[in-house]
Amino acid sequence: MSRVFNFSAGPAMLPEEVLQQAREEMLDWQGAGMSVMEMSHRGKEFMSIAEQAEADLRALLQIPENYKVLFLQGGASSQFAMVPMNLTRDNHKVDYINTGSWSKKAIAEAKRYADVNLAASTEQTKFTMTPEQAELNLSSDAAYVHYTPNETIQGVEFPYVPETGNVPLIADFSSTILSRPIDVSRYGIIYAGAQKNIGPAGLTLVIVREDLIGNAADDTPVMFQYATHSENGSMYNTPPTYGWYLAGLVFKWVLGKGGLTGMSAINQRKAEALYNTIDSSDFYANPVAPNSRSWMNVPFILADASLDSKFIEGASAEGLKTLKGHRSVGGMRASIYNAMPEAGVKTLIDFMVEFERVNG
Ligand SMILES: *Cc1c(COP(=O)(O)O)cnc(C)c1O
Numbered sequence: 001m002s003r004v005f006n007f008s009a010g011p012a013m014l015p016e017e018v019l020q021q022a023r024e025e026m027l028d029w030q031g032a033g034m035s036v037m038e039m040s041h042r043g044k045e046f047m048s049i050a051e052q053a054e055a056d057l058r059a060l061l062q063i064p065e066n067y068k069v070l071f072l073q074g075g076a077s078s079q080f081a082m083v084p085m086n087l088t089r090d091n092h093k094v095d096y097i098n099t100g101s102w103s104k105k106a107i108a109e110a111k112r113y114a115d116v117n118l119a120a121s122t123e124q125t126k127f128t129m130t131p132e133q134a135e136l137n138l139s140s141d142a143a144y145v146h147y148t149p150n151e152t153i154q155g156v157e158f159p160y161v162p163e164t165g166n167v168p169l170i171a172d173f174s175s176t177i178l179s180r181p182i183d184v185s186r187y188g189i190i191y192a193g194a195q196k197n198i199g200p201a202g203l204t205l206v207i208v209r210e211d212l213i214g215n216a217a218d219d220t221p222v223m224f225q226y227a228t229h230s231e232n233g234s235m236y237n238t239p240p241t242y243g244w245y246l247a248g249l250v251f252k253w254v255l256g257k258g259g260l261t262g263m264s265a266i267n268q269r270k271a272e273a274l275y276n277t278i279d280s281s282d283f284y285a286n287p288v289a290p291n292s293r294s295w296m297n298v299p300f301i302l303a304d305a306s307l308d309s310k311f312i313e314g315a316s317a318e319g320l321k322t323l324k325g326h327r328s329v330g331g332m333r334a335s336i337y338n339a340m341p342e343a344g345v346k347t348l349i350d351f352m353v354e355f356e357r358v359n360g
Helices: 016-024 044-061 075-087 101-110 226-231 241-256 259-279 305-317 342-359
Strands: 067-072 093-098 115-121 145-147 169-172 189-193 204-209 297-302 332-335
Touching: 016 241, 044 067, 044 241, 044 259, 067 226, 075 101, 075 169, 075 189, 075 204, 093 101, 101 115, 101 145, 101 169, 204 226, 241 259, 259 297, 259 342, 297 305, 305 332, 305 342
Parallel strands: 093 115, 093 145, 145 169, 169 189
Antiparallel strands: 067 204, 189 204, 297 332
8 A cells, every 4th residue: 555645625635543543443433343334323322423523623622612513514615605594684794805716605605695795805916815904894784704714726824813893703714724723712603614624525514603593594494504403413414424433533633733733833834844945946936925825725836837747747656646736726736734744745845846956
């Protein structure tokens, strides 16, 4: 067996230790005589898995008591609709900050349910920066403010948490959750698809302040109401049990790395090493303003785009996979989530330096 360094934006690498434990427990989970995939979600074995995963996530993020943690399906994309469906019954005015492709999708969906005020947009800069707090044109009477802390495609990450006063702040944390400590109490809702930094695709995490639950518009389908899932411990219907279990293994793995403080030190080292390599050469370039550069998704272009396919092929031969940039941005993108080992980034950097030496 030889495992590659997979720089995919998602589904992305999982920690090897997690995969090994899942393999060991695949046929017989801790003496249950069956796989987690075969268990009733209401049985005591799975309940213990579910409760432990939530407890570990709460410990990692220091989630306050007055927040519920929901283990849902439908991806972050479903949350683009669930957020306005659940929060705009009495007030249709909502603020959105547009910093990239995922913000745009969230905005397009919100427009179907609410009156969207664009509090800021960096589209004119081709999404190469984040707006400053003073540039946010926030409405004091909005039902909520929505933003994307990390734009996975453009590689743009907010260096601060927007201050929204009494208006709940809603955040799509899909590609940066668990990469560093955050203050959950600053948010009304945090949501994330699992397939970047949590576990396999199919699980969607929602952390929601209790006072924001139970306010869905009357015609909201039961499955799209936060109250349904909150009142039923995310087991109103069959939850994504195996994804929940694997997420629990990942949470334990992050705890073992020193929690989010430990994880963030590792992530910072990986990102800085890669950006330093890009910045110290005229051969590679990253267009994002230095204070808004993502620790998780690092897009870069080659000065000579005709070398792109040679770069991709050469990298692939070294076991460096899925480096092709998003079709809307071009060039390369290295997604270096929690599970990407420092050795993977080092191997990429060594390859980049050598590629430049030969082709520069
Ligand atoms: C990947 C991603 C999404 C889409 O997630 P799905 O789970 O595929 O719906 C949304 N927002 C951000 C920031 C993402 O990175």
